[in-house]
Each structure stands twice: as C-alpha cells, then as structure tokens.
C-alpha cells in the first residue's frame with residue numbers, strides 16, 4: 447500500500463487509489479465538476495488540479511493514481527491560481543442567472559466561485575455566446591445550454607448507466623453544447639438523475655422547477671415506496687408540504703440512482719389526504735374524534751364476533767405498511783380478534799413493469815416484510831371470495847389494497863360487508879365505501895422500516911408533521927386492540943421493532959441503531 451504526503455499529512459492508501467480519494471480519506475476537499483463516484487473518469491473540467499512534487503505540471507487529482515512517496519499539495523498558491531483560472535474560463539460565457547436558477551443554493555459553480563473565484567468578469571455581457579435556454583429535452587428534464595459547463599456527466603450517465611445514449615456534445619469551441627439528437631428526446635426511466643448529477647443549473651427537474659428555493663427546504667432520510675427495490679432517498683419538505691425526493695447513496699441497493707416513477711411518488715403525501723377520523727351512517731358523515739372512532743370500530747368487530755364467531759371478521763393488510771405496523775396487525779388478528787382471515791394483497795395497479803436495473807414488478811415497498819412477519823398473500827383471493835359470499839361481517843382494510851379494481855367493483859364488493867373500516871392516508875374507492883375511515887401518517891410523517899425484495903431492512907425517518915388529525919398506523923392498530931381488551935403498551939416504532947426482532951428469527955439481533963441509515967439484510971436463517 448503506497449504511502450503519500452498530502453499537504454504535509456502522511457497517509458497510506460490501497461494500491462490504485464486516486465489522489466482525490468486519498469484526500470477524501472484525510473478530510474481534504476478538492477474541487478471537482480466532471481468527477482462523479484459512480485461514473486467513468488473523464489478528467490475534463492480541470493477543477494481538481496493539484497501540485498505533485500517532481501511532476502513538470504499540475505495534475506488532475508480525479509484521474510491520477512497515487513504512487514509510493516508521492517508528495518501532493520492541494521491548496522498552495524500555484525494550485526489556487528490554476529483553479530481560479532479554470533473557474534474564470536468556465537464562467538466566460540455563463541449567463542450568471544442565479545436569481546432565476548433552480549440550482550442556486552446547491553450549485554457547484556456558485557460554491558467554488560465563492561471559494562476560489564471572486565473575480566470580476568473580463569467579458570462584457572453582450573460578448574457572451576448565447577445558447578438555447580429552457581429546452582424540454584424529454585423525460586423529467588429541462589435543458590439550459592447557457593449554464594452548461596460541459597463536464598459530460600450527463601453524457602456518461604446515459605452511455606454507461608442507462609445505456610440509452612440520448613445526449614451528446616455537439617459544435618466546437620465556445621459554441622460546444624449538450625444536445626439530444628434531432629427529434630429523439632430522452633427516452634428512459636431514469637431521466638430525473640440527470641438533474642441530480644448536473645453540477646450546475648443546466649439540467650433541471652420539470653417537476654421541481656420554480657416551486658421553492660432550496661434553502662427553504664429541510665430534508666429527512668427515507669426509502670422510496672414506489673416498488674420493492676427500496677431505493678434510499680432524501681425527502682425534501684417545507685412545513686407540511688413535500689417538494690421533491692432525490693436518491694441517497696446506498697451501494698447495496700441503488701448506488702446513487704432512482705427511477706422516474708419513484709421520484710414522483712412523494713406527491714401522494716400532499717394530495718387527497720384523509721385528515722379526520724370519520725364515521726359514516728345512512729349517507730351522512732360524522733367526525734367524532736379518535737376516541738369515539740376507535741371505540742366504534744372495536745365495538746363493531748366485537749359485535750360481529752359475538753354474533754358470528756371470529757371467522758366472520760377479516761383483516762386485509764397492505765404491503766405498503768411498515769414492518770412494525772404489519773407485526774402489530776398480525777398480532778391483532780391472531781391474538782385479539784383470533785381470526786384466520788388475514789392476508790395482504792399481491793395485486794398491483796398498473797402493468798407491473800420491471801427492468802434489470804432497479805425497477806421491480808412488485809410496486810409495494812414491503813411485500814417481503816409482510817411475509818416475514820407472518821402475513822401471507824396466498825389466501826387473498828379466497829378471502830375476497832368470502833367477502834363476496836357475504837361471510838364477513840366486519841372488515842378492516844389498510845391503504846388502497848384493492849387499488850387494482852375499479853371504483854364500482856370496490857363498491858359492489860364492499861357492499862357485501864355490513865361494516866368496513868379503512869386505515870389509510872389518501873382518499874380512494876375504499877375510503878369512499880367504508881363506514882369508518884381512520885386517517886394514517888405517510889412515510890414522511892412517521893418513522894419505521896421496510897424490507898426490500900432482496901431482504902434488506904431499511905429505516906425511514908419522520909420529517910413533515912402529521913397531516914391534520916392523522917395518526918401513525920401502529921397507534922391506530924394498538925388503539926383498536928386495546929379497546930378490545932388487549933392491554934398493549936403504548937410503544938413507539940423503535941420499541942415495536944425490538945419486540946419484532948426478539949421473536950422473528952430473520953430480524954434477530956437488529957435494532958434501530960444497528961440498522962442505521964443504510965439498513966441490514968435479514969439473516970439467511972428463517973428467510974422467506
């Protein structure tokens with residue numbers, strides 16, 4: 447392993463390490479534009495120039511591997527002068543339209559100008575080369591060619607990651623610019639990543655454009671709910687409104703990428719929310735508050751069991767619920783209601799599209815978790831048949847578990863059950879047909895865990911406040927159980943997860959601390 451000296455600090459690094467990564471190990475920041483950890487090295491922007499003793503000229507830190515005894519300076523006068531020159535060169539034709547640019551506040555050009563530039567432009571505005579602005583190039587992306595610094599990250603992403611190659615650099619010299627091929631817009635399921643990897647405001651998200659200045663946003667670490675892959679995300683919000691999500695690096699799951707479909711899933715946290723526990727009778731709605739609503743639901747289940755036995759009640763779980771919620775739900779069915787009528791839906795709305803990269807056909811984030819806590823999807827169709835045959839007198843549903851059916855089919859099916867209670871965060875055909883609606887928190891409002899298709903247990907963290915009078919699912923399940931005499935403790939998600947890990951072998955030894963921000967794989971023993 448070569449020993450090198452970086453700004454006077456001795457460091458030993460593995461063979462083949464670049465100067466840039468060696469510097470990272472000792473906490474030294476070297477400015478970069480074209481470098482991206484998940485893309486091939488281009489070495490084109492020259493922002494990462496450093497001085498290497500005995501080398502005739504400055505070297506690019508991103509593309510130079512260390513050798514034994516190398517002595518490197520990343521921040522002396524010679525380096526600063528060179529980096530300042532590179533910046534001035536990059537800014538020669540730049541429009542400097544930061545006040546109307548979505549990237550402002552998280553722009554590499556702004557940041558390094560403040561650190562290394564601070565020079566006045568030697569070019570008059572009227573001498574700058576003008577290029578195309580606000581061009582819709584397809585997918586989720588708008589292109590502003592004037593802001594582009596030709597780092598080629600976008601070209602390499604489309605060549606190496608999606609392998610669709612829709613962008614190229616065309617023209618020459620000052621007139622060089624990024625372009626799609628004539629009449630061929632972006633055409634892949636991962637276009638949103640281009641806005642993330644563009645270090646400046648040249649590629650911006652159509653969805654997020656002009657919605658909010660980034661410095662007003664707070665973020666929380668979360669997991670995408672769009673499919674079973676469990677891509678790690680950062681969720682950005684202001685007050686109780688979600689604004690965008692971006693992929694969060696997890697090399698075991700999604701590297702630094704996510705798909706376009708998952709990127710827009712956050713909108714469900716803003717739209718058509720259920721915010722008040724509601725009881726419906728004879729066509730009129732009452733909002734009696736949580737105590738009365740939970741008591742009413744518990745009473746209806748008690749009454750159905752007394753009249754028809756435990757097999758006259760049923761619970762349909764959602765594979766969009768957390769491990770914690772599903773664990774309590776299984777206990778509710780098995781220990782409190784004592785019914786075998788418990789299943790989760792394997793059905794998905796839509797075409798179940800999948801690819802060989804991230805997107806999975808299962809559009810639920812936690813089908814694997816549902817199975818591991820002991821809820822099966824095998825009996826789902828049989829349970830629907832019991833409902834249609836009018837054998838079920840009280841039914842508890844979660845989320846939008848019949849989302850693959852049309853509104854009329856849902857209404858017809860549920861009309862066969864005298865009492866239907868729905869726990870969910872959004873309006874749906876279920877909430878419209880139910881006699882009791884219990885509004886629940888979204889993943890952005892309360893923490894928990896999902897288990898991905900590959901068995902990775904991952905935490906999502908609370909960000910925005912609970913919408914209206916919504917409650918976390920675990921509180922709703924425990925609330926019903928306790929009103930039926932269960933005597934459960936008022937546990938939070940961490941305590942429920944510990945209880946789950948204590949009795950379910952695949953989760954053995956896991957706690958919220960051991961899961962951390964990147965998750966852990968379920969143990970092979972007891973794998974489902």
Ligand code: SF4
Pocket residue numbers: 593594595596597598599600601624643644645646648649
């Ligand atoms: S559009 Fe952005 S990512 Fe693409 S070359 Fe220009 S600056 Fe780089």
Ligand code: SF4
Pocket residue numbers: 670671672673674675676677700704705706707708709804805806
């Ligand atoms: S691949 Fe699945 S988990 Fe990943 S971003 Fe897309 S929908 Fe979300």
Ligand code: FES
Pocket residue numbers: 477478479480481488489490491492493494495506507508509
């Ligand atoms: S980051 Fe090294 S040349 Fe661009």
